Amino acid sequence: MPITSGHETETPPKLGGGGPGKISRRRGYGGDDGDHGRPDDFSSSRSRLRRYRVGVALFSVCVTMLFLGIGSAYVVTQGMGPWNHEAGSRVSIWRPLLLPYRQLWLNSLLLIASSVTLEFARRGMLKKQEFSTMGIRPPRFKTEFPWLAITVVFGLGFLAGQFLVWNTLRHQGVYLGGAASGSFFYTLTGLHAVHLAGGLAVLLYALCGDWTGRKFESQQIAVDATGWYWHFMALLWFGIFALLHFARG
């Protein structure tokens, strides 16, 4: 026994980093869910799926910040203008846009529809993956691919629709390099489209995986991660739409 005074050995509660003598609470590690004490196999498809979901969540946070940055710039710019001392108020120099609502709503519907179809694919593949980890091979292994294909079509439709919206605005004389309202419109919707196209690319990868001989589990993970990302993209789209509508000046 080392010679220490009672005072010195006394460990104040909850200050140290889990000192000796404390029973490990065995939680929160390895992301394992249920199989207590057994380390996670990080290469298992379940573990990978969980990681990818966390990754997608984090990526969504990052994209949200990107759009919050531009969105707050939008709001600030919209309220800007020289101060009129006589009137005691701001002179707005903002040129409101005439949004092609009909087209925008149509695009929104397409996006929602694609979210729904992708969700079908995601759930179906998830279930099959679970079966297959249990060693049961479902009879019709690839029934979800039509859903995926439809999602891709809808996604492309949305992008094409956005393109038409830009075209409409261009015919109204609204340009990227023109008044601020237009610059923000093209920037926000354009960046959203780029992000959505990224999701599309992953879906295509999953679809083509059929021919390139990818393992089903990889495809399933790709579809699952993209599914969540896609839903987030739809939400983001409505956020942007709301911003463009309510703060149109």
Added chain:
Amino acid sequence: MEERSTSSTAVSTPGFLRRCVFSTDHKVVGLQYFFLSFAAVLIGTVLSLLMRIHLVWPTVSLPFFGTIKPENYLAFLTMHGTLMVFFVLSTVPQSGFGNYFLPLQLGVSEMAFPKLNAAGFWTTLLSFLILIAAFFVPGGASGAGWTQYPPLSAIANSGPGQALGTDLWLVSMGLFCVASVMGAINFITTTLKMRTPGMDLMRMPLTCWTWFVTAILSLLAFSVLLAAVILLLLDRNAGTAFFVPAGLIVSGKAVAQTGGSPLLWQHLFWFFGHPEVYIAILPGMGVTSHVLSVFSRKPVFGYRAMVWAIVAIGFLGFLVWGHHMFVSGMNPYAAFAFSALTTAIAVPSAIKTFNWIGTIWDGRIRFTTPLLFSVGFVSLFITGGLTGPLLAQPALDIYLHDTYFVVAHFHLIMAMAGLFAIFAATHFWFPKMFGRMMNERLGALHFWITFLGSYAIFMPMHLLGTAGHPRRYSELTGVQYVAAMAPLQKFVTVAAIITMSGQIIFLVNFFWSMFKGPTAPANPWECTTLEWTLPSPTPAGGFGEHVPMVNRGAYEYSAPGAETDYLMQDAPGS
């Protein structure tokens, strides 16, 4: 999307390219970041030397270059700042050491997304090359400072470096943002999902805590910088006017854009910029806590308080950006909030300082080079940190803003403190990374020169600031009261030359030890954390099939009743 399982890595030995260049092994990626920063710090240091020389001997003609003109000075200034902030301080402590040691300290052999990780490095490298390329384009590199305030940065004919050089700067930064976000996602997921059994969050080494919190800051902050960079690129190349107001006339030419606000950039930039300084310094704080505990043979004093301080600093870091804008024309009411919040952030920083001193208090200190640098870190952190609450007061900052006082402040607390943490970490982990020990004598010598040199360079700069010397002046002759300060400026330059010469000792020590140093045992410092359970250098497969089981916290030094004065985290018994 596919990854090889951990166990299969040891089976076959892939070729050199696979192993050392296009590897997805976190250790290789970590070292790649490390050596990239090595290049960056060399360039950045040479640039600062050229700046210092030019300031006091403006007529000196350099070999191959000739005399330095004001636009060269500004380009060096911008590149120095950018290289140092992004490619050194945001890269080595986090992406370099973090990549290498975060998984090992958590007891795993892989990051959550190895390919993403490698992609992050290659993107960073590309970003670095694009940045450097700006030196060689017509007009040279950007001269608008690392803060790139528009309209100077938005209008191509506002100065020599403001054409292609600035576009390259922006593209480079955009890529850097993307790379940082990739790294951040990887770090956070690894910390949340890959810890070995028993590694509770509250048992993680403080290094892991700081890497984790820094990754969260990177994720949130770099996305906003990316937004700002995209908008500015559009302003420059697509005719938008996010940051360009109406009616400008630059170099005799009317600017067509109308309707933007230069202050908008400043808000976006500093919303990123202040968290960025914590991104630069938090991992250094983690290393310091870790090293002080190891070499004092005592647990970290107030581990939980340290964790909460890290989290508090990270959180508050997002609420203080306006302290960079007290004289910018921002609403003066906002200054109250930013001032109070900035003062608030000084409190967790002070807690950390107290706890560092508490950690070494009555310890059985081993005066190794890492310890010396960590003590140096604490000293610099105190000195540089104390001027923070002063600059947080708008009434005082009005006078000191954009003077050398600020240059002194951020060099001490961020640049020098960060560098000291990097030196400490390099000496500390060198055995694990390269399997050899660095020379202690040379290490100590290097420490003395750098420690005293840092004070000699940056202390007098406070005085220049109090006398009203604005920063980013390429010559002292333009303003009379500035010209009067030439003697003190000369002193600073001499101190800088001596200090930089001292860095040669480090270079020699580093490369000599890499090949000729004495081979290192597995655990030369008698540490408790998991990376030291592996042989030195770390084998390619990491822990391989072995899964460490963690039984205790990371700082069990001199625990009563133990046989040795340290208890490995995975040693049996509880």
Added chain:
Amino acid sequence: MAIALLLAILLVILACVYLFIAHPVWFPAGVSAHAAGVDHQFAVAFWLLGALFVAGHIALGISLMRARRRGKVTYTQGDWRLEALWTVLIAVLFFGFNVAGVRLWSQMKFQQPESDAVQVEVTGTQFEWYFRYAGADGKLGDTDAQRFAHPEEGNPLGIDPDDPAGKDDMVSTSLVLPVGRDVDLTLRSNDVIHSLFIPAMRFKQDAVPGMSIHAHFRPMQTGEYEISCAELCGTGHYRMRASVKVVSEAEFKQWVKSKELPSTAK
């Protein structure tokens, strides 16, 4: 090594304290009405922070001095009471200091200038400061730099030649002010951001294109003081100087007259 480190820390303390006491260069004498308050706050700051600097380093030194070679080390994970004590201590110190500074800021920013304040419009350009006075009519003429600015023709700010209010405007490259009267500056820029820095007045304010920023101070001593630019504005940033001439009320009137004559004659 412990001794060496102690000595180094001692050296750092002494050198830094000496440097600040000897201060080979230092604040120029403050000559504006609010300078005394600012300087007082600076004095408080340097004493308070200097004391903390010395205390922190002494604590660091003592902790190194107490390092033991052998024997058992006190095993402690920390102490919440200590933790709370220094948190409260440092919070009280810093926030107390902050509140004092905030009062000063309110005085500087939220007290309106007196009604007889001299109105001067300051425009930063690459790389020259221009100061515009309204002339006899008390009104500044409209400007449009893009249309009318011709520095070589004596109209660097682009004053609209058709605006009658602009006819008697005077543009100077130095700031001339009467002593003891408030001056209300309106800061503008037509190209990039500049920052008007008058160390002797403890004054600094950015001039941001697209904005007209008001700031005011009151010079209290006659004399000539230098102005520099404190925001990176391009290659000539380092030489973007000007001067403030603070003169008696009579001299100021004289100067205004002398400036008015040639421009009204035009």
